[in-house]
Amino acid sequence: MRSNSVQTGSNPTFTESARRTQIMQCAIEVLAESGYSGASLAEIARRAGISKSVVLYYFSGKDDLLSSVVFDVYGRAGQAIAEALSHETSPGEKIAAYVRTNLHFLEEHSAEIRAVVEIVSNARGADGTHSFVPQGEDPVLAHLEKLLREGQRSGDFRNFDAHYLAIIIRSAIDTASGRLVVDPSFDLAAYTRELLSVVELATGTHRTEDSS
Amino acid sequence: MRSNSVQTGSNPTFTESARRTQIMQCAIEVLAESGYSGASLAEIARRAGISKSVVLYYFSGKDDLLSSVVFDVYGRAGQAIAEALSHETSPGEKIAAYVRTNLHFLEEHSAEIRAVVEIVSNARGADGTHSFVPQGEDPVLAHLEKLLREGQRSGDFRNFDAHYLAIIIRSAIDTASGRLVVDPSFDLAAYTRELLSVVELATGTHRTEDSS
DNA sequence: ACACTGTTTGACCGCATGGTCTAATCGTAG
DNA sequence: CTACGATTAGACCATGCGGTCAAACAGTGT
Incomplete structure (x- = not known):
């Protein structure tokens, strides 16, 4: 009789899927507001108006x-970004769309992103190592890196180190969720504008010949 | 008789200052290796080979x-940065020195920085708000912002939004500590080089006239 | 020998945590 | 009505936390 805990059976009940999304939503709210250590099962359950056992x-x-x-x-998030990128063709436009979509998703889902950041940067296994931070290749970073390299191969971009520029761009994106939650005067539209112009300058879009 | 707990008396004993730095050092190690939630008083004391009461x-x-x-x-860190900046004169050189010194300090004190990041981003008061994240003005950010504005006033820099560019640059600096601890192949020298060139392009150093 | 201060220990406390278990409840099919 | 599976609440448990406390130890001046 392993029919006790639900563990994602093939045909989920209405109650089951509703409860799961409700609980996840409450967990997101608590994580975004009270941080990782404040997100206890008891607090999440209290927020949802249900018992911890549920x-x-x-x-x-x-x-x-x-x-x-x-x-x-x-x-x-990945779906939204992939969808947006599919509409663009040139490397410069793709990178711009990548940045824009990331920050736009952040604007509409700031609590979700904040919660994920909280989990990823704090959750650790029994051995003490991070549970979600990828050990070797980070697929998110690899994706952005690929976009940058494609722009270099086509000659649209200048000669930068794609790996480290990708890290710089990602850091600028990732930092925004923290700002949004802590600084009410943070203007995401202005930030997006500034980051887009920095990325454009850093990639050297529209530049083909070497001046020196 | 408030002579029980030490609380930084005017003339600290040899034992006192030695113990304090030892305990702080052990706390830094535990925080850097095991994260905020792993840094219990018991674990820090165990690492130091002393009792929790000490x-x-x-x-x-x-x-x-x-x-x-x-x-x-x-x-x-602030002292090291201030010292380095005092040797530079032009805005472009100051910004470059700022970036270089920040990352250089990180290289030599990665555990310390990692520990501080862990504390700052996780420590919360009884009300649930961050204990160390500044509410209004962030002095670190304000300092970098000032350097950027000075370069604009002198005409060395282009016309960017100093506040948001400062956030972008800081995020690139702050992300490095995480990379250092999680990715052994992370090359801080290469990262520094790339970030310096991005900053140079973003500030538009050596540019005076508007082309459009 | 004594007292005094600085230092250290280990037992202990109240509390919150993640998780288990039992019993009760609900809806529905027979 | 009954039986059954899905669902829920609440009591309970072991563990680890930050912190307190009384007692012991070590050195030092008298």
Whole structure:
């Protein structure tokens, strides 16, 4: 009889999927407002107006809940970005769309992103190592890096180190979620404008010949 | 008789200052390796080979220990940066020295910086708000912003939004500590080179006239 | 020998955590 | 009505946390 805890059966009940999304949503709110250490099962349950046991009925444990949140948000963000990039053709436009879409998603889903950041940067396994920070290749970074390299191969971009420029651009994107939550005067539109112009200058879009 | 807990008397004993720095050093190591939630008083004491009570004898509580670490590292970093900037004159050189010194300090004190980041981004008061993230004006950001504005006033820099460019540059600096600890192939020298060239392009150093 | 201060220990406390378990509830099919 | 699976609440547990406390130890001046 392993029919006790639900663990994502093939045909989820209406109650099941509703509860799962509700619990995940509450977890996101608590994580965004109170941080990782404030996001206890009891607090999440209290927020949802349910008993702590219900959370553990639909998720096999806290790890399961948190990784579900990460994968859910992560997936939706990736989808939005992929969709936006498919409309662009030139490397310069692709990079610009990448930055714009990332920050736009952030604007509409700041709590989700904040929650994911909180989880990714704090969740650790029993051995003490990060649970979500990729060990070797970071696919997110690799994707951006690929876009940069394509622009270099086509001659649209100047000769920079694609790997490290990708890290710089990602850091500028990732820092925005923290600003949004802590600084009410933070103007995401202005930030997007500034970052876009920095990226354009850094990639050297429209430049083909070497001046020196 | 308030002579019980030490609380930084005017003339600290040899043992006292030695113990305080030892405990702070161990706290830094634990924070850098095991993260904020792994840095319990018991673990820090175990690492130092002393009893948990000793930690609480020299520090009035965990908050006191952590803020001591923050102020200590913060102060030494600020001093190193101020010293380096005093040697430069032109805005472009100052910004470059700022970036270079920040990343250089990071290279030699990666555990300290990692520990401070861990504390600053996780420590929260009883009300749930961050304890160390400045509410209104961030002095670190304001300093960099001032350097950028000076370059604009002197005509060395182009017309960017100093506030948001400062945030972008800081984010590129702050992200490096995380990379250093998680990615062994991260080449700080190459990263510094790339960031310096990005900053140079973004500020538009050596540019005086508007082309359009 | 004594007292005094600085230092250290280990037992202990109250509390919050993630998680388990049992029993009750609800809706529906027979 | 009954039976059954899905769902929920609440009592409970072991563990680890930050912090307190009384007692012991070490050195030093008298």
